[in-house]
Amino acid sequence: MEFEVNKVYNGFKLIEKRKIEEINSTALLFLHEKSGARLYKLSNYDDNKVFSIGFRTPPYDDTGLPHILEHSVLCGSRKFPTKEPFVELLKGSLNTFLNAFTFSDKTMYPFASRNEKDFFNLMDVYMDAALYPNIYKYPEILMQEGWHYELNDKNEDMTYKGVVYNEMQGAFSSAESILIRRIQQYLFPDSPYKNESGGDPDYIPNLTQEKFIEFHKKYYHPSNSYIYLYGDGDTLKELEFLNEKYLKDFERIEVDSRINEQKPFDAMKEVSLEYPITPNEEEKDKTFLSLSFVTGKSTDAQNYLAMNILEHLLLETPAAPLKRALIEANIGKDVFGQFDSSIMQPVFTIVVKNSNIEMKEKFKEVVFDTLRKLVKEGIDKELIEASINKREFEIREADEEGLPKGLLFDVKLMDSWLYDENPSMHLEYGKTLSKIKENVKTDYFEKLIEEYLLNNTHSLLLSLVPKKGLAEKKAEDIKRKLSDIKKSMSEDEIENIISQTKALKKRQEEPDSKEDLEKLPLLSIKDINPKAEVLPIEERALDEVKVLFHPIFTNEIAYINLLFNTGAVPYELLPYAALLSDVLGKIDTEKYSYSELSKKINLSTGGIYFGVEVYQGKGNIDEFYPQLIVKSKALCDKIPNLIELIGQIVGKSKFDDKKRLKEIIQEIKSRSEIRISQSGHLISSMRLFSYFSKSGAYVEKLYGLSYYKFLSDIEKNYDNRADEIISNLKKTADIIFNKDNLIISVTTEENDYSVFEKNSGELLKYIGNRKYNPVNYEFDLEAKNEGLLTPGNVQYVAKGYNFMKEGYGYTGRIQVLRTILSGDYLWNRVRVQGGAYGCFMRIDRTGNLAFVSYRDPNLKETLSVYNSVFEYLKNFDADEREMTKYIIGTIGKLDYPLTPAGKGERADINYITHLTQEDLQRERDEVLDTTVEDIRSFDRLLFDVMKHEYICVLGSEVKIKENKDIFKDIINVFE
Structure with a gap:
């Protein structure tokens, strides 16, 4: 239907309507009059529909409140009270994307699906989760997803545990992550951007239940929301759903979530910090040197795109002049850049990796001398055109692996919409790009260098210097701090911590009731196309x-x-x-x-x-x-x-x-x-x-x-x-x-x-005519069982074997098994109860099978979970509805929508590996026909795989050496 500006549709007033030629979409900007919710719809012929509800969430401090809340609202809600509806959707939906993101100043809950019924089901769950989460009823949610004191017995040591706590322990183990996080902290000392929205592990334990609830009450209101719809869905039906099911129940309020602009510095700031390396690593050639500049505002469309192009031009190619100058001056061994445009005041960063602190002044000198020379002599015009062409191709193609096109547009439009400007600003790039192209023959880019790099005092010279023993000292400090906290507690307080630990474990271990599970919407097998997609190939x-x-x-x-x-x-x-x-x-x-x-x-x-x-x-x-x-x-x-x-x-x-x-x-x-x-x-x-x-x-x-x-x-x-x-x-x-x-x-x-x-x-004519003579490779195959040492504070624990060597064959039903184990058994035991950020089952058609955890605080405990999987399968049970959910979730992964290039590549792989359409159809039929008995029958396969005791763990030197008895060899990863 034709929508008219200033008319009201299901409570939504149409504020603006425009055709965006660049992405072949009609954009509709609505305001929900009663609740104050903003809504933006990009209407087009793409059947991979996208929804997102986002909120402006400037962090108060470094406790990671926005990030922990992002995790926590997906742990049950008013209408869908299961402990983790998000996981149930991962297991049993046809979604083509399902996740949530915490940025420096916003939190977004996006999903995508090609199935209309599935799309509305997911929208119902996400809206209820965001607006009516169970965090108000269950303090255990913050304990599980954020942090808590773990104490099972008054005589044992107390520890910190929590999914986000361990995730950020992993993030802060990476020097590159530390560098980027600290740059923002020091460039914006008077702004919310100084705070770590993801959470600094040193400060996450300061977060209280009261602050947690207060943050949700303040920011998770429709008046502070940014709702996004994309694709070929029925817009009127979508608006009706959102209004009738949710938004009509809210009154518009004023939410103060504005982000104050950081005033420029009078002079460049210089900071030197340390990061951990293992005791066996050399400190030489391990320093990071960086120069960062605040470059205007993300709501300046031309500057936003031009600075992106300039970063590519100066730093991203073998021809990049600033990269070349730094490499040739032997400042370091690697040079890269970053233009962060996802905040109100974008940041242009130059990084030299594998350098030394003595090179700091020379680094600064080479950067500024090179930039001055480029301004004085002019930049190679062909180089400018090449960078413009590269960025234009990327923008037009809008193809980033693993992300639907509609989601990429959503992230981009938030770079202006969140700051109260036109949402389509960066999607309507045609005129902006034309203006930039017109300026190629002028000194436009040279002036950008002058204004935003050479003459910009709102800048930072940050050095990140390696230090041995820092991770070990940090671990000891945490241990000592927890010991002191425990010593300062009364008997009653200690008993209270023990009771809270038990209450959390009880909640984690108790299965959701059948009644609660059935409240989650679910497709039926009839909603699935029984035929495997045929990819064109000649x-x-x-x-x-x-x-x-x-x-x-x-x-x-x-x-x-x-x-x-x-x-x-x-x-x-x-x-x-x-x-x-x-x-x-x-x-x-x-x-x-x-x-x-x-x-x-x-x-x-x-x-x-x-x-x-x-x-x-x-x-x-x-x-x-x-x-x-x-x-x-x-x-x-x-x-x-x-x-x-x-x-x-x-x-x-x-x-x-x-x-x-x-x-x-x-x-x-x-x-x-x-x-x-x-x-x-x-x-x-x-x-x-x-x-x-x-x-x-x-x-x-x-x-x-x-x-x-x-x-x-x-x-x-x-x-x-x-x-x-x-x-x-x-x-x-x-x-x-x-x-x-x-x-x-x-x-x-x-x-x-x-x-x-x-x-x-x-x-x-360029390719040779040599005869292809294949080699018969012989590899030394044995259970090396290595512990791979890194300076991190978390582990990546892998165990597995090849099930075909035990006489088992591949079947599509093992894909359903993967859905069940990854989304149920491993999720509950390793993530929910163990505190790891994730755990997965990996498998291929030649029989290789592995369980592997991600940012895991544990080691032996995780291996124990893997070893017990056969017992879980032996006793596995699921009613028809649950099995339907697992089957649908598996088909959803098999049917992930491919780009044209992706379809060609997938068809090539099938051809080379002799995987026929009959094979793919048989696999699909086996998935659709999987029964409870089929899943139970895998107990022997997993027992036979796990009994071989093939393990590999990459992670903390402290944790691996504590468990050295399980390894044949311990290896330093970095030198």
Whole structure:
């Protein structure tokens, strides 16, 4: 229907209506007259509908109140009183996204679903959770999700426990996280931004139930809300639902949640802080140096976009002049930037990693000298155009892995809407981008540098210096503090803590009543499409090279991927396959210097990326398909440019520049350290798989801890081994880049395929004709059972084995088992009762299975939970409604909506691994037919997997050494 401005629809007055051409949507801005709720609808033809309710939530202090509340409101509500309706939805909904986010100044509760009935079910639960949470009735919710004193017996030591407490212990274990958090703290000393909305573990235990409730009462009112709807849903029906079910029951009030602007500093501030490293690490080359600048306001649309482009231009590519200057001055081994536009006053940050504190003044000098030189001599206009093109391609594509397009738009519009400005400001980027493009030939970007970087006193020079023993001292301080607190308590107070601990455990262990569970809305099996999606794929050929064509509407973008089988690379060169993928595109080719190459890529394409992948087979334990993949995308009229650039990189890269190669290796090692710190669950489970699986061992050598150790070794001994490294890279490239082991994948529309076909000869002339001779890899498979030491305060505990080695086969029903164990047994025992941030079951079609925890305060206790899983399954029971929920949740994960590029890539994987449509349909049928008896029957499988005692734990040095008896080897991760 046609909506008219100033008319009222189900209590919502339409304030503004506009067509946003850039995202092909009609935007409707409403105000709910009775409650004061704001609502923004982006109406379009996207069936992946998105909803979010958000609140402006400036933090009072560092207790993490907004973050803990974000967790807690999802722990039961007025209409849905189960202890964790959020988890029930994760287990039993067709959602394509379901989560909640805490930002520095706002809290958002978004979800997405393609099913209308599911969409309204989820909206009901989320609205009730936000407005009527059970936090008022159960203080145990704050204890569980935030923090509490844990004491089971008056003679034992008292400890801190809580999901957010442990999550933030993990976050504050990462130097990069500490750096970014402290930058905001010191730049905004008179603003809510000085406070840690996520929570600082040192201060989380100061949060009281009274402050907790007060915060919800103040900020979680519709008058302080920002409701968002996106997609092809019936807008009138959505408004009616929100009004009738919720908003009509609230009166409009004044909520003071304004964020005061920080006054600029008179001079740059300088701060030096410490961060923990393990006692065995070297302190040399471990300092972070950063310069940060507050750059206007996020409600200045042109400045918002221009500064984003400037950050890319100066710091994000091999051609970036500020990055180059810092690397060449040997200030540090890695340089990166960040433009944080998700706060009212955006921050532009320059970071040098793996430096030393003695370089601080030189760092500052090189930054400002380089910027002054750029202003005086002018920035390379091609470089500016390349960065603009890169950002424009990203904005237009709006494709971020794991996030629905509608959610990305929601986050972006909050960058102006939250600060009482036009919500569509950053979505209607067309005119803003045109103005910026018009200014390319002027000194526009040079003036931005002058105003916001060179002459900006609202800035901070922050150094983060490594210190051995800091984590151990912190652990001891906490232990001592808790001991002192306990000593100061009376007998009655101690008994009260014991009673509270028991009450919490009782609540956690008691199952929800059937009556409460049935209050949660649920789809039926009839709401599910019984047919597995058919992904378009056509097998073609060009000059005897196989082409997989995926005819899909891509809005005139061509996605061209080259998949080279790396199975002929000798065992001793395997890490070089990964190194090769990390180096390509960053070194000179015969035709271009690496700086020119970077400019050309960003000018003509949406990006060219390189990576190693290992695709698992189906049913054969030792079958896997290793690939080096060249991923690329460009507008169809730029296909000739794209192909020429790919050809140059793949066929004509020059590996001989020793200085440049060393710079790249240092950067790759630095990024690997960040990945290990932030994704310990992936590192520990990858390492675990390498103990008992050929494919797991192969993967681990290419991007697990083994690859990091390889990088550390070649960086440390680079000067003596440079010729050997160069020779091995050349050998590896010669083996990989050949037509005989190549498949080309093209995803675009049929009429654009001819453009690729016409230019394909230009690509193939760069690729060799060497015969593909696969290697039969032999790996040393054994239960190494390692403890991997890091300076963190939490663990990532992995245990598993291959169930096919025990005689079991893969079935779709094991996917339902994963849903049940991840969302029920592991969630309750490891997260809810154990205090970890998360715990998952990982599985693949070759039988590899693992349980792995995330930011876990425990170790042996978690392994005990894993060992008892067979007992849970032996006694597993669920009524028809519960089984339906588990099945729907499993199908929801199988049916995650894919982008056009994603559909092409998924179809490629299925083709390479010989996974047929019949296989996919059989798996789906098995999921849909799963019974309680099927789940119970997995008890033996899990018993047989767990009895092998294959474990790997990455985490705290203190905790691992306390439990050293369970490890065969203890390894320092960082050196």
